[in-house]
Amino acid sequence: MLAVTDDAGAYIYDLPVEEDESSKTALPDVPPQLLFVHSGSEQFKEVHWHSQISSCLMTTALSGYSVFIPSNL
Secondary structure, eight states: OEEEEOSSOEEEEOTTOOOOGGGOOSOTTSOTTEEEEEOOSSSEEEEEEOSSSTTOEEEEETTEEEEEOOTTO
8 A cells, every 4th residue: 555645635545456347437537546535634745654553644734734544444
């Protein structure tokens, strides 16, 4: 799993996921590896995995910070 961020949000990808015909979505620009999108803050700066709590992430942004566990992980 890979967590990345840009100004608009934080994204979690599962890189080993492969695309197949049954997993085609209605959104053609969304890769099948994208598992979760966290948005709602202004100008995200960092995202980090928690070292002791599995699936817990923390983001920092201009508008504050967020600590969360995505429901689908």
